[in-house]
Amino acid sequence: MSKIIKLKRGLDINLVGKAEEKIAQAAAAGSYAVSPLDFGGVVPKLLVKVGDVVKAGSPLFFDKNHAEVIFTSPVSGKVSAINRGEKRKLLNIVVEPDSEQSYEEFDVPAVARATKQEVTSVLLAAGLWPMIIQRPYGIIASAADTPKAIFISGFDSAPLAPDMNFALADRQSDLQKGVEVLGKLTSGKVHLSLEAGRSGVLDKLTGVEVHRFQGPHPAGNVGVQIHHIDPVNKGEVVWTVNVADVAIIGRLFNTGKVDMTRVIAVCGSEVKNPCYYRVVAGAPVGTFCKAEGDVRIINGNVLTGTKTAADGYLGYYTNQVTVIPEGDKFEFLGWAMPRFNKFSVSHSYFSWLCPKKAYNLDTNLNGGKRAFIVTGLFEKYVPMDIYPMYLLKAILAGDIDKMENLGIYEVIEEDLALCEFVDPSKTDIQEIVRNGINLMIKELN
């Protein structure tokens, strides 16, 4: 039994609207969409036009900078719209599904005897390669690299996050196949991190090095886990794959088909019956959650997700949809009030007195933007040997050397999301981190 890695720093934000452990069926969808915006740093080049007929797994577009990385349709049907925004920026490709789904057949090799090359080419052709994310930078992995290890986080510690052991309960053979496939891609180990004290389908996987983590969010962030297992140094590359995506990869190698069905948690205070739904990636959010009133629908969790319109679609990577109230209301003398119903890590409010209470938080910024003033706060929410404030200042100053020395290779946005939550100066920290990473990519390549 591996030893438990205990993390002290971090924060669990207890929100109202946890998904109940039952799986509901989403309503039939009239359209599905794939958005290039789900993939950071990708410059899309279209491979289809309106009216084309596609199968599940047929290419829709590819990345101009990495032509081998293609993105495929989650369903079969007819391309009904290609939406563009300002400067003709490609927003999404909408596919109207057939009543009877048909799938592209991929010629999958027997994994046990397959080479890295064979496995890679199947993943690329099927459009599942984008599930493999590279660290540093948190971008789609380069097929030419051989990572020193692959990391899978077996649990999500974010607010209202789905329980992966529940969502993937019936997917053991796909998960097992998935980790075998990943084992072909690295010269090192495949690491799987699990939550201490929980058990389920993920404990049954073999061929992986299991680590157990205990502690508040962001203990489930793969970046934090890498830092404690085998940190990324300058010049090294590791890959990460979301555990739900491992199951989809495994299913491809078990069946030869791209089946983007996943079980997601639909949660948040504004969802009537929060529970799990079985849906296909790219489905309209309206098929499983009805937005009523002034609410915000988030693809993902409240810390790192993306705002989605009521007629928007489920993202490529999304395992959770959260709906919370918008906070566009004035609050009289709010900063001077006791605010019993709001959550704060500061003891100048009272939420610390009832740590078990679940809060219904809205999207209000709760203050105005200021310069960095309070110190010693961010460190409490980043369980890594990193000085977040100094890293952020190095990024703002555009100092490549400092960024490198202070740990830019080890973090992506989600790892500093809690800092953004607690910051009384209301700095857009995740945006700063992404800008820093983009600067590194630009300067070093």
Added chain:
Amino acid sequence: MKALRKYVDKIKPAFEEGGKLHALHSTFDAFETFLFVPDTVTRKGAHVRDCNDIKRVMIVVVLALLPALLFGMYNVGLQHFRSLGEAAGVMQCFWFGFLRVLPIVVVSYVVGLGIEFAAAQLRGHEVNEGFLVTGMLIPLVMPVDIPLWMVALATAFAVIIGKEVLGGTGMNIFNPALLARAFIFFSYTPCISGETVWTAGLGKGEGVIDGFSGATPLTSLGEAVTSSADIVWNNAASIKAAVSSAPMDWFLGTIPGSIGETSVVAILIGAVILLFTGVASWRTMFSVFAGGLLMGGIFNLVGGNAYLDMPAYYHLLLGGFAFGAVFMATDPVTSAQTNTGKVVVGLLIGMIAVLIRVVNPGYPEGMMLAILFMNALAPLVDHYVVAANIRRRNKRVVVAKSK
């Protein structure tokens, strides 16, 4: 509150781009956000945010300063009536002090906030709450008889040169309130040192009774050392004979001194508020006290004159030591930013403050200079702490390669 909100919404257009009062938009904005937390929603990054903001942080500090301010007002009256040899009740003392202190507070706030509003307007950003604290700190570190124009000048200097030219709250190197005090200390020394400035009316020679000394205990101690007087430190009468007050008075604060600095009790109440809410760093606060004790202890070992022999913990009760440790050294902007750095800077502040006091008795107030000095050195301390982190990180690479 709906009526108020409606009224604000009605007058708002005048202050917006193109409105005839646009030149005052930052002022309007400051008052509007003071009255109502804005309806701004998150656009990027985390969708929900902690309800703590800088306004809350600053108001907690102001709250923590209130005991020192209220006691300071009482003590101003107390010292005044003592100097006259008149008996006066608590309320009479407080009322007298209130009338003397209030103008200083008002001048400090009006001048400081005026500059802050103008600066915010010039730069096009929101008015920063930092001065709510600074504006309260400045009167508390002044002698009661300070001329008001001097307060205005010092405040203007501290806010403009100390803060705004560097980019405003968050960018300053030195604690603005201490800078204001240092400005007066070096420009108008007689108005902020000596024996007469600490008691209201004493400078003008209003009927002082015989035997009343307006000198602070630190000044008296300095004189005792210069005149090689002997103080028996375990004898309260001997102490009282030398400095005309006993250690218990130092603790309670019924001694002459700057308005807010005398009462250790009032300051400790503030310290409890700051530490409980987590607004001030306990690392800084405790290490300043530890540094003072350490240096005092070293001097005890050396011994030789009354000051060197004074029990180390008396240093913590005297002068601005406690006030500086609780409210000045813990300023997050000008102190060290790393946890290790906070401990180092705190220790050094405490040690240097006692060092200055004891080694140069002609310079009784070491705390102000110690904090300003360490404000300047804090980034250097942080630099070495961060450099150690970088070395650790680089070592990891070497270890990984050698595997």
